[in-house]
Amino acid sequence: xxxxxxxxxxxxxxxxxxxxxxxxxxxxxxxxxxxxxxxxxxxxxxxxxxxxxxxxxxxxxxxxxxxxxxxxxxxxxxxxxxxxxxxxxxxxxxxxxxxxxxxxxxxxxxxxxxxxxxxxxxxxxxxxxxxxxxxxxxxxxxxxxxxxxxxxxxxxxxxxxxxxxxxxxxxxxxxxxxxxxxxxxxxxxxxxxxxxxxxxxxxxxxxxxxxxxxxxxxxxxxxxxxxxxxxxxxxxxxxxxxxxxxxxxxxxxxxxxxxxxxxxxxx
Amino acid sequence: xxxxxxxxxxxxxxxxxxxxxxxxxxxxxxxxxxxxxxxxxxxxxxxxxxxxxxxxxxxxxxxxxxxxxxxxxxxxxxxxxxxxxxxxxxxxxxxxxxxxxxxxxxxxxxxxxxxxxxxxxxxxxxxxxxxxxxxxxxxxxxxxxxxxxxxxxxxxxxxxxxxxxxxxxxxxxxxxxxxxxxxxxxxxxxxxxxxxxxxxxxxxxxxxxxxxxxxxxxxxxxxxxxxxxxxxxxxxxxxxxxxxxxxxxxxxxxxxxxxxxxxxxxxxxxxxxxxxxxxxxxxxxxxxxxxxxxxxxxxxxxxxxxxxxxxxxxxxxxxxxxxxxxxxxxxxxxxxxxxxxxxxxxxxxxxxxxxxxxxxxxxxxxxxxxxxxxx
Numbered sequence: 001x002x003x004x005x006x007x008x009x010x011x012x013x014x015x016x017x018x019x020x021x022x023x024x025x026x027x028x029x030x031x032x033x034x035x036x037x038x039x040x041x042x043x044x045x046x047x048x049x050x051x052x053x054x055x056x057x058x059x060x061x062x063x064x065x066x067x068x069x070x071x072x073x074x075x076x077x078x079x080x081x082x083x084x085x086x087x088x089x090x091x092x093x094x095x096x097x098x099x100x101x102x103x104x105x106x107x108x109x110x111x112x113x114x115x116x117x118x119x120x121x122x123x124x125x126x127x128x129x130x131x132x133x134x135x136x137x138x139x140x141x142x143x144x145x146x147x148x149x150x151x152x153x154x155x156x157x158x159x160x161x162x163x164x165x166x167x168x169x170x171x172x173x174x175x176x177x178x179x180x181x182x183x184x185x186x187x188x189x190x191x192x193x194x195x196x197x198x199x200x201x202x203x204x205x206x207x208x209x210x211x212x213x214x215x216x217x218x219x220x221x222x223x224x225x226x227x228x229x230x231x232x233x234x235x236x237x238x239x240x241x242x243x244x245x246x247x248x249x250x251x252x253x254x255x256x257x258x259x260x261x262x263x264x265x266x267x
Numbered sequence: 268x269x270x271x272x273x274x275x276x277x278x279x280x281x282x283x284x285x286x287x288x289x290x291x292x293x294x295x296x297x298x299x300x301x302x303x304x305x306x307x308x309x310x311x312x313x314x315x316x317x318x319x320x321x322x323x324x325x326x327x328x329x330x331x332x333x334x335x336x337x338x339x340x341x342x343x344x345x346x347x348x349x350x351x352x353x354x355x356x357x358x359x360x361x362x363x364x365x366x367x368x369x370x371x372x373x374x375x376x377x378x379x380x381x382x383x384x385x386x387x388x389x390x391x392x393x394x395x396x397x398x399x400x401x402x403x404x405x406x407x408x409x410x411x412x413x414x415x416x417x418x419x420x421x422x423x424x425x426x427x428x429x430x431x432x433x434x435x436x437x438x439x440x441x442x443x444x445x446x447x448x449x450x451x452x453x454x455x456x457x458x459x460x461x462x463x464x465x466x467x468x469x470x471x472x473x474x475x476x477x478x479x480x481x482x483x484x485x486x487x488x489x490x491x492x493x494x495x496x497x498x499x500x501x502x503x504x505x506x507x508x509x510x511x512x513x514x515x516x517x518x519x520x521x522x523x524x525x526x527x528x529x530x531x532x533x534x535x536x537x538x539x540x541x542x543x544x545x546x547x548x549x550x551x552x553x554x555x556x557x558x559x560x561x562x563x564x565x566x567x568x569x570x571x572x573x574x575x576x577x578x579x580x581x582x583x584x585x586x587x588x589x590x591x592x593x594x595x596x597x598x599x600x601x602x603x604x605x606x607x608x609x610x611x612x613x614x615x616x617x618x619x620x621x622x623x624x625x626x627x628x629x630x631x632x633x634x635x636x637x638x639x640x641x642x
Binding site: 066068071073097098099100101102104105107109111112113114123124127128173176177180 | 416417511513514515516517518519520521522523524527531532536
């Protein structure tokens with residue numbers, strides 16, 4: 001088995017190709033069970049939205065995919081598996097550091113480093129030992145262009161990233177994440193602290209980038225899930241209640257609980 | 268119906284006198300403390316200034332700061348003029364005035380010349396112990412804050428470190444004496460007789476001998492470092508924890524290793540706090556007498572620490588003079604008189620200025636770094 005998760009060279013994949021396969025996943029915080037038997041496929045070149053009320057386990061599941069939960073003491077996967085590109089990420093031969101290079105993450109609260117804009121985007125490459133200035137320059141420009149930020153910041157790359165607006169900071173975090181070309185990009189409520197205009201920009205960005213990555217977006221905002229995602233998973237009390245095409249979930253949910261949540265009867 | 272006279276009652280409220288009394292009591296206490304500080308500084312500045320100031324440019328008595336410490340000789344010559352000469356100048360005078368009678372001769376130990384030796388010694392002790400303590404302290408703080416899982420054992424470790432801070436400095440002095448001066452292992456070809464244990468090596472006739480470093484700069488630095496470790500560890504750990512978790516998350520999520528994350532995204536931003544803690548430590552190290560009394564300091568020393576050495580590392584095993592110990596010697600070991608005042612108050616004033624400068628420099632440095640690192 002390969003330890004790394006390099007993308008396999010392949011012909012253009014059909015849109016339904018599975019990128020992340022979650023099987024019977026159970027997850028505990030200490031003795032309380034946060035996720036119960038989650039089985040879910042995430043597809044390449046698609047945006048999958050996780051919705052559900054607070055504490056339903058959607059962020060926990062997201063953080064399982066790049067094993068960020070490892071950082072929280074007392075947590076563990078009690079059952080089941082997650083495969084990314086057919087590799088079990090909990091296999092002892094998988095290096096969690098390398099896993100995270102392939103599974104990027106954007107956090108709820110934009111967290112650029114107090115360094116220059118350029119250094120923020122170059123950070124991942126530098127940690128990987130890339131020294132060649134030309135390579136870094138190129139990657140920085142490319143990522144900032146992809147994140148639709150280049151025109152706004154190209155004249156002040158050396159200024160502190162903290163001088164950017166909240167929306168720009170969040171897009172910078174996205175640029176920083178995609179600068180290292182991950183397979184999967186996880187987004188944990190990326191717009192919850194942004195105003196509507198900045199939110200629209202981030203959503204547009206996700207929509208444009210989805211052809212190159214597998215996106216997972218956790219959101220509290222159901223309109224956002226409806227706008228931006230191809231598929232939606234609804235979680236409640238640690239269980240996956242319903243998972244299907246976004247259109248279907250929002251127009252004709254199969255489960256009563258989903259309908260109640262979507263129509264705002266609780267949550 | 269509206270009558271302001273009735274709504275806004277005139278006159279003193281009940282309990283007014285009590286209020287005033289308490290207020291003035293508290294204010295009085297505060298100003299009393301300030302008064303003590305003012306008196307202390309005034310006394311030292313007024314009495315010490317003549318020792319280190321001079322009427323001519325550069326207005327500082329450089330000799331007092333740069334000359335070595337000597338015994339002061341006070342005497343009347345045949346014409347009845349009173350002379351105050353340091354030992355070396357005195358012997359020159361005697362040589363030049365052969366056969367002349369000197370009257371009312373008195374000698375005062377440590378009171379002549381300058382205080383170059385103590386200044387240099389204190390500087391070396393401070394730098395050495397801060398470097399040692401920063402290395403060990405920051406390492407421990409990183410382990411406690413970033414690596415160690417929160418368990419009862421780690422809690423106990425932290426508590427033990429905190430308790431270390433409460434140990435009186437004289438105990439550290441004795442600890443340093445029994446460990447660093449008498450017991451730590453050294454590599455030598457000539458083990459001392461009082462060595463606790465000698466382990467011969469197969470290379471040449473070298474042996475590892477548990478005979479300690481003797482009273483030396485090295486032993487003094489190690490003792491002082493032990494004393495300030497708890498301060499540095501606690502403060503460093505706090506400033507590491509003050510760095511937003513988001514930086515760590517972002518770095519880890521981008522595939523940074525734990526050490527990369529700490530080095531690039533945590534340490535640089537906790538530096539102001541670590542500097543603050545070392546600032547506190549510097550002033551404490553520079554001012555302590557007890558820990559160095561048995562481990563490094565001597566009252567009198569003719570050479571500066573680096574003089575007369577065969578190799579540059581010899582400085583580590585040479586004894587030094589130190590300002591606080593020098594002040595102690597001047598105050599406790601010699602009779603006070605008008606001739607010793609210059610050395611006594613001068614040393615104290617120089618010491619105060621030195622410590623104050625250190626504090627100010629560190630504070631400015633910290634403010635500048637803090638302005639640069641904002642999130």
